[in-house]
Amino acid sequence: MAETRRVALVTGASRGIGRAIAAALGADGLFVAVNYTANEAAATECLAAVKARGGDGVLSRFDVADPAQVDAAIKQLATERGRLDVLVNNAGIAIDGLLLRTKKEDWARTLEVNLSGAFHCCKAAARYLLKSDSGRIVNISSVVGEQGNAGQVSYAAAKAGLIGITKTLARELASRAITVNCVSPGFIETDMTAVHVKGEVRDALIKQIPLGRIGSAEDVAEAVRFLVSPQASYITGQVVRVNGGLLM
Ligand code: NAP
Numbered sequence: 522m523a524e525t526r527r528v529a530l531v532t533g534a535s536r537g538i539g540r541a542i543a544a545a546l547g548a549d550g551l552f553v554a555v556n557y558t559a560n561e562a563a564a565t566e567c568l569a570a571v572k573a574r575g576g577d578g579v580l581s582r583f584d585v586a587d588p589a590q591v592d593a594a595i596k597q598l599a600t601e602r603g604r605l606d607v608l609v610n611n612a613g614i615a616i617d618g619l620l621l622r623t624k625k626e627d628w629a630r631t632l633e634v635n636l637s638g639a640f641h642c643c644k645a646a647a648r649y650l651l652k653s654d655s656g657r658i659v660n661i662s663s664v665v666g667e668q669g670n671a672g673q674v675s676y677a678a679a680k681a682g683l684i685g686i687t688k689t690l691a692r693e694l695a696s697r698a699i700t701v702n703c704v705s706p707g708f709i710e711t712d713m714t715a716v717h718v719k720g721e722v723r724d725a726l727i728k729q730i731p732l733g734r735i736g737s738a739e740d741v742a743e744a745v746r747f748l749v750s751p752q753a754s755y756i757t758g759q760v761v762r763v764n765g766g767l768l769m
Contacts, residue, residue, distance in 0.1 A: 523603025524552050526577065527655070529749070530598060530605065532556040532585050532642060533612030535564035537711030538661065541738035542609055543567050545746040547576025554581040554598050556612065585612045585638030586630075588645075595645040605649035607749045610639035610683070611661040615676045615713055628675045635679035639686060647694070656699035657749040660687050661741070662760065664707045664768050680705075684760055691758030700757040704744050707764025709736040731766030 529546050533539040535557035543553045544567065553571045555578055557564040564580050571578045581598060583590035599605040613635045616627040639660055650656035665673050666680025684703055691701040708714055708726055714735070718726060727733060744763050747753055762768060 526550055526552040527606040527653075528552045528554070528598070528602045528604050529607035529609065530554040530556060530581065530595065530642070530646065531609040531611055532638065534567055535560045536567075537713060538706065538709060538738045538741045539609070539611040540567045540570070541742035542611060542745045543578070544570045544574055545739070545742040546607070546609075546749065547571030547578065548574035549576070549746060549750065551576055551607065552602060553578035555579070556581045556583060556585070556594070558582065558584050558612075585610075585642060586633040588641045591638075591641040592645045595642065595649070599646075599649040604653060605646055606653040606655060607657045607659075608642055608646045608650065609659045609661070609745060609749070610642055612638055613661065613679075613713075615673065615717070617672050617676065617717065618674075619672050620674050623674055631675035632679050632682075635676065636682040636686075639683055643686065643690060650694070650699050651697050654698065655751060655754065656694070656697065657753075658687075658690060658694075658699065658701040659745050659748050660684075660701075660703045661745075662687075662703045662705040664705055664762070664764050667705055667760070667762075668768055687760070688758050695757060698754070700748070700754065702748050702753075702756060702758065703760045704741060704748070705760050705762045705764070706741045707736055707762070707767040709738060709741055711738055729767060730764075734765065736763060736765055
């Protein structure tokens with residue numbers, strides 16, 4: 522029997538921003554598939570948080586960069602639950618380096634996970650979203666994709682590409698009432714930034730943020746939660762910035 526709750530897939534939901542998005546959708550009563558690749562303990566903890574907030578869900582382990590794994594996992598989710606309404610393409614990695622030190626393999630992997638991963642998930646999910654009366658896709662881009670950042674050529678290219686995917690699919694899927702939007706975070710407190718944004722770099726960065734602080738994963742999750750809600754049905758093709766004013 523088809524799930525009565527709306528069904529969402531959040532990629533990269535074991536940690537950081539994805540975890541907060543999954544928890545927020547759980548609080549709105551959605552059934553949430555918590556995707557991850559490696560960290561099963563963290564994904565299990567995220568699923569518990571979804572359930573604790575009144576939602577329900579399931580773990581879904583696959584590598585977004587592998588189209589065969591993506592197809593199988595999305596087919597299984599949509600078939601078992603009888604529907605798929607929301608896709609949040611959040612899984613991402615950053616392999617940083619200045620241009621001359623960026624290896625071809627690092628360029629390729631960064632694009633495969635951050636950009637091709639979203640493409641594979643959109644393609645696999647589209648046939649199910651078309652059957653929903655309120656299909657939603659949200660792609661997590663980055664301020665780095667909008668304004669560039671020295672030392673992040675691959676990451677910036679991938680994140681800028683996500684904006685292109687968003688605007689194109691917004692046009693392609695609009696006639697079926699599916700909205701497609703981007704959320705573009707600034708600097709957010711997660712494992713990803715813990716590696717790169719510390720000490721003096723962190724202090725200098727905070728000085729550039731008008732609201733005077735690094736963002737939280739929940740700050741981003743609240744924007745996603747709104748975009749997937751019925752109240753956001755007339756918003757599509759947009760890049761919603763959650764960056765404390767860093768880029769206006
Ligand atoms: P994070 O803490 O490093 O978490 C990354 C998540 O992605 C984990 O759940 C990880 O799963 C998953 N993941 C990595 N590679 C994957 C793959 N190939 N297939 C499926 N899942 C994969 O990252 P975050 O800071 O929360 O970032 C989340 C998203 O926001 C990313 O797209 C990032 O680029 C974007 N973003 C972040 C910031 C920021 O300041 N943090 C700013 C702008 C945009 P495992 O736990 O299994 O490894």
